[in-house]
Amino acid sequence: MRSLWVVTAAVLVTVLWSTSYIINKFAFMDGIGPFMLSGLRYLTAVLTLWILQAMNYKWGKDREVHAPQIPLHSYLVLGILGFLVAQGLQYGGQSLLTPTQSSLLLSIGNTFFVVLMDLLWLREIRSLTILAGIAAAMAGTLLYYYPWDFEQSNIFGIGLMMISSIGYAVHLTMTRYLLQTKKGRPADLVTLPMFIGALGMILIGLITEGVPVITGKLILILLWLGSVNGALAFSLWAWTQKHLSAYKSNLINNLMLLEVVLLDIVFFSRSLTPLQIIGLTVTGAAILAVQLTRQRQT
Numbered sequence: 166m167r168s169l170w171v172v173t174a175a176v177l178v179t180v181l182w183s184t185s186y187i188i189n190k191f192a193f194m195d196g197i198g199p200f201m202l203s204g205l206r207y208l209t210a211v212l213t214l215w216i217l218q219a220m221n222y223k224w225g226k227d228r229e230v231h232a233p234q235i236p237l238h239s240y241l242v243l244g245i246l247g248f249l250v251a252q253g254l255q256y257g258g259q260s261l262l263t264p265t266q267s268s269l270l271l272s273i274g275n276t277f278f279v280v281l282m283d284l285l286w287l288r289e290i291r292s293l294t295i296l297a298g299i300a301a302a303m304a305g306t307l308l309y310y311y312p313w314d315f316e317q318s319n320i321f322g323i324g325l326m327m328i329s330s331i332g333y334a335v336h337l338t339m340t341r342y343l344l345q346t347k348k349g350r351p352a353d354l355v356t357l358p359m360f361i362g363a364l365g366m367i368l369i370g371l372i373t374e375g376v377p378v379i380t381g382k383l384i385l386i387l388l389w390l391g392s393v394n395g396a397l398a399f400s401l402w403a404w405t406q407k408h409l410s411a412y413k414s415n416l417i418n419n420l421m422l423l424e425v426v427l428l429d430i431v432f433f434s435r436s437l438t439p440l441q442i443i444g445l446t447v448t449g450a451a452i453l454a455v456q457l458t459r460q461r462q463t
Contacts (some may be wrong), residue, residue: 168408175405175417181398183424185390186264187432189256192386198374199256202387204366207248209391210399211359217400218352235343240357243336248362250332253369254325261322263435269309269423269448270323273302274330276452282338298455305447308440355399415456420450 192202259267277299315323340354370377377383406414429435437445453462 166182169431171405171408172413172417174401175409175414176420178398178402179421180182180424181364181394182258183268183421183428185394186259186425187198187265187396187428188386188390189259190264190433192383192390193260194401194457195380195383195386197377197383198249198250198370200253200366201370201374201377202250202390203248203256203371204232204368205387206390206395207359207363208367209355209387210395211363213392214352214356214359214399218356235353239339239343240353241361243339243354244361246339247336247358249365249369251329251336253329253366254332255329256324258325258329261325263318263433263437264429265426265445266319266322266423267326269306269445272329272419272422272452273306273448275329275333276302276455278334279337280455282334286289294458295455298451298458301451302448302455304307305444305449305451307444308447310443311440311444415453417457419449419453422452427452 189202193199226272254269255267258270262270280295336358343354344351409417422445426437430437
């Protein structure tokens with residue numbers, strides 16, 4: 166019975182994360198810019214996480230007397246790459262693309278650049294199967310976009326998503342390195358960089374997008390994205406990872422691509438051609454194969 170609850174919780178988290186793609190589009194329609202939206206969202210998320218951490222400390226569940234320390238510049242790099250670049254530019258891409266396109270590009274971009282960082286930095290990848298999987302995922306993406314008649318906004322959005330994935334991959338690899346060498350607490354490696362990145366995104370948003378019109382709808386969106394889809398979903402996902410095998414975790418996480426497609430169809434009446442369906446299926450299966458192969462090697 167417990168395993169059923171864990172799987173249900175993990176699937177619920179992927180659904181929450183998938184709805185973020187849809188909610189973001191509604192927020193953009195309400196007039197807020199991508200950097201301001203992502204900055205306010207992650208500021209809300211980090212404040213919620215700090216409240217949860219304070220409650221855990223008060224109840225004696227998260228007390229570490231000798232917490233490892235890392236230099237301030239490491240937090241700055243993590244905040245800039247993991248949030249300012251990875252999340253801020255991702256939101257910029259989402260504002261120019263459909264939710265399905267954003268999810269597809271983010272899936273393949275994150276997978277490709279994480280594998281590349283593994284090859285160059287941690288040197289954990291030693292399998293041609295992974296490279297074949299990456300090639301298959303790219304082929305699936307090309308099928309989805311055929312006949313490749315891109316508008317200028319599409320090209321710019323794709324570029325933003327790819328740069329976002331580079332930031333994500335470097336941030337993830339650096340975080341794993343710091344954890345493996347015991348140079349930082351997991352909680353600090355999330356909250357402090359998130360706070361730095363959120364402030365940076367808000368500053369850029371103020372300069373390039375101006376002050377948003379604050380409405381009741383926007384406040385609800387920010388509270389939901391930050392507290393529910395952000396802090397609470399992240400905490401719930403972290404709990405499920407203690408009880409799920411890597412195979413099940415990767416399988417569940419890859420449901421997001423399908424979930425975003427279905428939500429895109431329901432909320433925006435999007436339609437898919439048979440070739441796009443084949444492309445999405447090939448890409449999703451290839452990404453899952455790459456992730457499972459990586460997990461067996463690391």
